[in-house]
Amino acid sequence: MKNLSFLLLFIAIQINAQNLFDFDYAQFGYDSTSNYLEFYYSFNQKSMKVSPLDSINVVKGILQISIEDTSSGQKIVDKEWRVSHQVSDSGEAGSKYLIGVVGFIVPHGSYKCMIGGRDVKDEKNQKIYTEYLTSGRFITEQISISDIQLASRIIQDSPNTESIFYKNSMEIYPIPSSVFGENQPVVFYYSELYNLLRISGSEHLKLISSVYNSKRKIVFSKSKPISRSYDSRVEVGSIVVNKYPTDTYTFVIALIDSTANYGVSSSKKFYVFNPSIAITDTMTGQVSGVFASEFGVMADEELDDLFNKSKYISSSAEVDKYDKISTTEGKREFLYNFWKDRDNDPSTPENEFYKLYLTKVTLSNQRYGSLSRIGWKSDRGRVFIIHGEPSEIERYPNQVDTKPYEIWYYNELEGGVIFVFGDLTGFSDYTLLHSTLRGELRDDNWIRRITTF
Incomplete structure (x- = not known):
């Protein structure tokens, strides 16, 4: 019960703390050498001082972003933006957020990012975050998935092409706090799928969308076939969470090619605050890596097939251990760790050894x-x-x-x-x-x- 109480307290504090500034980010494929990195930000107008300007009231904030290449120490971005919003009265200021997005083309590599926001009228009122991220490769010879962008609203086929939130014929309104629930009952999401035509396999891929709670239990899952008609496509959707109890959740999108026995996944954490929904289970935990990976959505027969293909590099002890596993969850955990242990470069988001191995399996099927x-x-x-x-x-x-x-x-x-x-x-x-x-x-x-x- 102590763990549950702490979780509820933590989320409640996050909801009610009225932080001046929140941010989130997502990366999308740009070309074979770079990604497009988007930062989503929000200023809480209730935490800002209202000032008059030409007979109107406004709130003003300063957004700061720096991006430093950790290998060279060179700053590739070091900028400030002044943002403002008109409010009719102080009461309106307390009910809205000033939300925006900025984007950069970032070469593949590792970066240290500083993202901050401050009130123009009160420089002591500021919040600065430090985030380390890796710009991995999306445009490759293998199927891949971009980061997941969470949103409060998505307008498809929007005519408002001048909107800062416009992307691929849609307006996507970010929610940098990633908090949903009683005030935001629907989780909207956006992602991009790449390289669908680059490698032969089944005519249709399988896309699985799942949500795990902090106890690593699936609370939502759906799947659908994805045609290989185009090399890339957009994937958008929504999940209603108004009945979800207060908790930390992980949303996972997995793209599976069963014929090639290959899959990729992307995951995103979000929070639900629903104080009126009763908690039915008092145990909490952290979502392990397997549930945010392609292994976390593989069916039992897919797991067995993958391990059979992996036996060429398995020890006899590993074969015996796998043969004794009777549950799908256990097999997922085993294969996740099996390939994680063979990752030549854990500092990168991709397991290059695993991808190369499955590529050789596919080529063997084609050649031999x-x-x-x-x-x-x-x-x-x-x-x-x-x-x-x-x-x-x-x-x-x-x-x-x-x-x-x-x-x-x-x-x-x-x-x-x-x-x-x-x-x-x-x-x-x-x-x-x-x-x-x-x-x-x-x-x-x-x-x-x-x-x-």
């Missing part, structure tokens, strides 16, 4: 499949997935005295090794005949197995 087996299960597929592209390949498809065979050279492995594959059946199902790599099948007389005379 036969009538009898899918490509990743073939001997050539296994070697390619584990070791990557060979340094050189010698192909002998039409020899008079031998069946078709290939010799793969890996010059960087153990000082140089080879793999020999032969099509023993005549149906393009190449079998490993010989290798000089330690631990692989070795048969120095392999040629006799493919000789035809």
